Amino acid sequence: MPLQRRRRDGKPHLYEDVVDRIAHMIKGGSFRCGERIPSIRAMSDRLRVSVNTVAAAYARLEDLRLVEARPQSGFYVLPFEVAALGARRPDAREDISAREVTIGDDAMAIIRRLSDPALVPLATGAPNTALLPYRKLNALLAAEARRHPVESASYGSPRGNKHLRQQISRRLLTAGCSVAPEEITVTCGCVEAVSLALRAVCRPGDAVAIGSPVYYTFLNAIQHLGLKVVEIPTDPREGLDIDVLRFALRHAPVRAVVAITNFDNPLGCVMPDRNKQRLVELLAADGIPLIEDDVYGDLGFSGSRPASAKAFDRAGLVLQCASVSKTLAPGYRVGWIVAGRFQAEIEALKALTNIATPSPTQLAVAEFLATGGYDRHLRSLRRTYHVQMAQLRSAVARHFPPATRVSLPAGGSVLWVEMPDRVDALKLHAEALKHGIAVAPGPLFTVGGDYRNCVRLSASTWSPRVEKAVAALGAMACRAAGEDSVASCPADARTA
Amino acid sequence: MPLQRRRRDGKPHLYEDVVDRIAHMIKGGSFRCGERIPSIRAMSDRLRVSVNTVAAAYARLEDLRLVEARPQSGFYVLPFEVAALGARRPDAREDISAREVTIGDDAMAIIRRLSDPALVPLATGAPNTALLPYRKLNALLAAEARRHPVESASYGSPRGNKHLRQQISRRLLTAGCSVAPEEITVTCGCVEAVSLALRAVCRPGDAVAIGSPVYYTFLNAIQHLGLKVVEIPTDPREGLDIDVLRFALRHAPVRAVVAITNFDNPLGCVMPDRNKQRLVELLAADGIPLIEDDVYGDLGFSGSRPASAKAFDRAGLVLQCASVSKTLAPGYRVGWIVAGRFQAEIEALKALTNIATPSPTQLAVAEFLATGGYDRHLRSLRRTYHVQMAQLRSAVARHFPPATRVSLPAGGSVLWVEMPDRVDALKLHAEALKHGIAVAPGPLFTVGGDYRNCVRLSASTWSPRVEKAVAALGAMACRAAGEDSVASCPADARTA
Numbered sequence: 001m002p003l004q005r006r007r008r009d010g011k012p013h014l015y016e017d018v019v020d021r022i023a024h025m026i027k028g029g030s031f032r033c034g035e036r037i038p039s040i041r042a043m044s045d046r047l048r049v050s051v052n053t054v055a056a057a058y059a060r061l062e063d064l065r066l067v068e069a070r071p072q073s074g075f076y077v078l079p080f081e082v083a084a085l086g087a088r089r090p091d092a093r094e095d096i097s098a099r100e101v102t103i104g105d106d107a108m109a110i111i112r113r114l115s116d117p118a119l120v121p122l123a124t125g126a127p128n129t130a131l132l133p134y135r136k137l138n139a140l141l142a143a144e145a146r147r148h149p150v151e152s153a154s155y156g157s158p159r160g161n162k163h164l165r166q167q168i169s170r171r172l173l174t175a176g177c178s179v180a181p182e183e184i185t186v187t188c189g190c191v192e193a194v195s196l197a198l199r200a201v202c203r204p205g206d207a208v209a210i211g212s213p214v215y216y217t218f219l220n221a222i223q224h225l226g227l228k229v230v231e232i233p234t235d236p237r238e239g240l241d242i243d244v245l246r247f248a249l250r251h252a253p254v255r256a257v258v259a260i261t262n263f264d265n266p267l268g269c270v271m272p273d274r275n276k277q278r279l280v281e282l283l284a285a286d287g288i289p290l291i292e293d294d295v296y297g298d299l300g301f302s303g304s305r306p307a308s309a310k311a312f313d314r315a316g317l318v319l320q321c322a323s324v325s326k327t328l329a330p331g332y333r334v335g336w337i338v339a340g341r342f343q344a345e346i347e348a349l350k351a352l353t354n355i356a357t358p359s360p361t362q363l364a365v366a367e368f369l370a371t372g373g374y375d376r377h378l379r380s381l382r383r384t385y386h387v388q389m390a391q392l393r394s395a396v397a398r399h400f401p402p403a404t405r406v407s408l409p410a411g412g413s414v415l416w417v418e419m420p421d422r423v424d425a426l427k428l429h430a431e432a433l434k435h436g437i438a439v440a441p442g443p444l445f446t447v448g449g450d451y452r453n454c455v456r457l458s459a460s461t462w463s464p465r466v467e468k469a470v471a472a473l474g475a476m477a478c479r480a481a482g483e484d485s486v487a488s489c490p491a492d493a494r495t496a
Numbered sequence: 497m498p499l500q501r502r503r504r505d506g507k508p509h510l511y512e513d514v515v516d517r518i519a520h521m522i523k524g525g526s527f528r529c530g531e532r533i534p535s536i537r538a539m540s541d542r543l544r545v546s547v548n549t550v551a552a553a554y555a556r557l558e559d560l561r562l563v564e565a566r567p568q569s570g571f572y573v574l575p576f577e578v579a580a581l582g583a584r585r586p587d588a589r590e591d592i593s594a595r596e597v598t599i600g601d602d603a604m605a606i607i608r609r610l611s612d613p614a615l616v617p618l619a620t621g622a623p624n625t626a627l628l629p630y631r632k633l634n635a636l637l638a639a640e641a642r643r644h645p646v647e648s649a650s651y652g653s654p655r656g657n658k659h660l661r662q663q664i665s666r667r668l669l670t671a672g673c674s675v676a677p678e679e680i681t682v683t684c685g686c687v688e689a690v691s692l693a694l695r696a697v698c699r700p701g702d703a704v705a706i707g708s709p710v711y712y713t714f715l716n717a718i719q720h721l722g723l724k725v726v727e728i729p730t731d732p733r734e735g736l737d738i739d740v741l742r743f744a745l746r747h748a749p750v751r752a753v754v755a756i757t758n759f760d761n762p763l764g765c766v767m768p769d770r771n772k773q774r775l776v777e778l779l780a781a782d783g784i785p786l787i788e789d790d791v792y793g794d795l796g797f798s799g800s801r802p803a804s805a806k807a808f809d810r811a812g813l814v815l816q817c818a819s820v821s822k823t824l825a826p827g828y829r830v831g832w833i834v835a836g837r838f839q840a841e842i843e844a845l846k847a848l849t850n851i852a853t854p855s856p857t858q859l860a861v862a863e864f865l866a867t868g869g870y871d872r873h874l875r876s877l878r879r880t881y882h883v884q885m886a887q888l889r890s891a892v893a894r895h896f897p898p899a900t901r902v903s904l905p906a907g908g909s910v911l912w913v914e915m916p917d918r919v920d921a922l923k924l925h926a927e928a929l930k931h932g933i934a935v936a937p938g939p940l941f942t943v944g945g946d947y948r949n950c951v952r953l954s955a956s957t958w959s960p961r962v963e964k965a966v967a968a969l970g971a972m973a974c975r976a977a978g979e980d981s982v983a984s985c986p987a988d989a990r991t992a
Contacts, residue, residue: 108844115651126651134649141648141856142638152637153630153825155611155622188684188850195849204700204722221848226700329649331855348604352717353691353849354684358857359827360637 160186176311268409316340399474656682672807709941764905812836895970
């Protein structure tokens, strides 16, 4: 039975005053997440109230999930929690239609500034270079150019350096794929791989099914290739809704499907293996190619690396795209595509796009994968992103309006934040920009004009400056929502 | 008055026998181009014929352009000469129409093997890496990655590294262009620049005017973008026929023009400045963009660097594409485009193609242009190509059928060879392949099925192995033509 908050005469119980004072100290940062607060007896001494009053207050703080009691140890401050986005509710009247993509100049201007290094980097999808092994990689770049001076300066083949393809082939085993080096084509990063894949399997006017929300660069690429999109809702926990996709395949002329299968951008979710298999089999039945972006696959917070959809591909219809841009060095522009039955067309297009991927960076990445301790580096990177993601979620919980809900990323570095309806993400973006803060507004991630109250935040960098920016952003959102932030709300509002 | 070759009794003059014997030694290589042959007196002693007879023979050898007399010095072996392709004769009934490009699998298979390193490299358009300053460049790659460790590993902007763009901007002055660094977009080589340009200015179904013969990769790119071509005859000395182009603009829906303005591939010619200006003004009048490939511009055999067509651009309609792939390192994949009024669209497409050009190679090339002695290196490279081109022409003159005609390249590394009609270049290519020799057959350079008796040869590498391959190729062509080679013909056949 919950404690009574008010006495019969309408005045607050004395313990409520204690709750408010301690909650205020926790939310203000006097006691931080994971720290022990003073014992009941010590608090009773300090506040000069009875032990019973403090005990009632601590019980209430436990109810509010601000602290937890640990037997024989005391009371500890819990992380601030924010509600997670729930599973998507199926809607029988899904709007399935092939639409033109029309990204306006306004949106393009926003996108161009998302990675502006002068801004607090809360909008970027790029990794934090400080977390990457760039010194070792640069040293290998120098050493390999010395070791293979002519190869370094000469045209490689469109397919790419053989040593690199061997290393990639070995890494792909961790994603459940047994792929020979000859089946891999090296590209200038994953975006080039996806772009080549779209060009290989679609012709202008064709429709491509994609998740919603989806990484805006895909929409942009689709627009420039003269393609249309069919948006398939993405469940925040399981990825692309395969039932809706099945329906869409019957009702729209879908030529290909594009999906980020692991640690989706922007939702961070992983498509369960059974869904990957269903997806691959569903498309194989109609002979429709799946363009799989698995660039975040190595960035899971825990456990083993999830499988690629490519692992379930029997028909050669999955074009798996990835890179080392998120884990080693985006500036090296080394990615690849395993294109199945489309490999010849991909290699022809690659040759016409830029003849071949630059040689020196291929040599360096090959050597890093072979000898650089990639797994050890990954463990450290994944741990750091995991911690930073918790810090970001906690800060959003503390500073954003109480009704805010967030995604539950299982890996990667981006968090999807759904604010109360009254908050306009585009206005929030504009206001944040004035304060030197970059944030990616939700409408960039769709052609349908949805997600007006959503933003994507990045956990790739965490620092007092970033934390302060999240607080400032939360305050702006609270003002827009006409609400106080969680941290400044009465303690009980959080249980509403 | 020419010497009489036969006596009144029908038998050859004695001096004719001497002519044949010395010509045979020259053509067989006993006396090589530039060497002095024995004096008249010495030859008279050795052949045991009179001084007058040798003098008559030497005079005849001069007539035949096999040797030249140098006052107070003696007689020197001249380079073998082959007739040059003449100026194109205008044809009032030019076939001007927009055609589909349909490069078949056979042609693609040929193209893929042209640069096969196992073959004698007579087909490649690539530079000879041995002539490039790859050691210095690789050293700068290492040094710059050490100096800018974070920048080297991080995403650059789609526009490219600023230091590099400054250096390119300075170099462009030698081509008559005053272009600010902000007007330059860095690309992964010149092919990427041309490909982005085509995508920026054309939509599928549009027609593009190109020279004929033309670098086959352009045809290939045009095909894959769903474009059509209007072939404009190219004069072997002056490039694109601007009168025919003017006619074509009136009679075909030309959306853009693609031209290699300096040291054309495959013809090696330079478009005179007055023609560049006419071309730019003609297109400006109709608002039609010119995609200018100036990748060979630094490779002239003599004199100052020719201007780019971009130098005459007042309307921002010229998209100038180039790279350092022919002069520094093809494997670095560093090129650029000066896109005029299309720059915003080019940069958007660049971002969607591969986000940005890799950073380490940009840093290295920038530093080479700034400090590496680029001009000194160019002088050496141009001299070497000049000498090797003379050697290639001389070998063709010696070994190919007498009616063979060749282009007169003013720079670059490729020679266009027109053989007698009876020689089928595709068959020659197939036979050469069996002997481990790569040669680019003429039909690759057009959509119209012309140039069946032409091949493109490369002067980028010269060695006894290459020389032997040219001899073997010439022998095959002679057999196909049902003729003897020049070297084995009676000496007088060459004056026919």
